[in-house]
Amino acid sequence: MTPHIFRYVVRYDGGSAPRPYGGVCTLAICKPGIRRGAAINDWIIGFRSCAHDKVVYVMQVANQKSLGEYWYDAHFRDRRPGASPVPDNIYQPDANGNLEQVPNKVHDLSNRDTDISGTNALIGVRFWYFGANSPTLPTNLIHLVPYARNYTVYKNRRADDVKNLEHWLATWPCGVYGEPINASPEMLAWLASAKTDEMQSPVNRYTECNRSVTDAAPQTSASTTRCRR
Secondary structure (H helix, E strand, C coil): CCCCEEEEEECCCCCCCCECCCCCEEECCCCHHHHHHCCCCCEEEEEECCEEEEEEEEEECCEEEEHHHHHHCHHHHHHCECCECCCCCCEEECCCCCEEECCCCCCCHHHHHHHHHCCEEEEECEEEECHHHCCECCHHHHHHCCCCCCCECCCCCCCCHHHHHHHHHCCCCCEECCCCCCCCHHHHHHHHCCCCHHHCCCCCCCCCCCCCHHHHCCCCCCCCCCCCC
């Protein structure tokens, strides 16, 4: 089955949605329709606001977890509130299994219903995060640019899109190539003090990043209130 390519405009890029640090890219808050609908092997492309032909990030979905599973998974504790200025692991199940928002600097209770309606956290090990260094999509993929307020999946799709997208991305190893467009001073200070290269610079921590996701994926069991559905 041909993978879907989910496309949308990243209206606020503060480092939490997506969150591309620690060698893994996650989308766990905002964009509930994408988080409900995307499956393993699908692609997500986030485009820059006010410059829709420029790419903020691309990731291929390697795994998905319910938000409750995401909270309890030890691999993603560094994405909880208090671990960084841009947590995205902010919903803890209570004794009845209901998701409660943990106080954080990213989203408040007005975002709760939208966030949890997305059901899943999407996880990618093949990702390219460009942030403020957003490159322009090549001519043979320019038809993928979304202009709707919400996300796009099927519109203007062509049979060779995935092949052309992977060919374009092969220019770079997987990793982080820029700071978030809307990074807060606290976020910039955190990045500057990071001890590991993967937090700031292009990395290839997963040497499998340019192989198929089914081979590469680890199967692990300022405010962004401006996020849009």
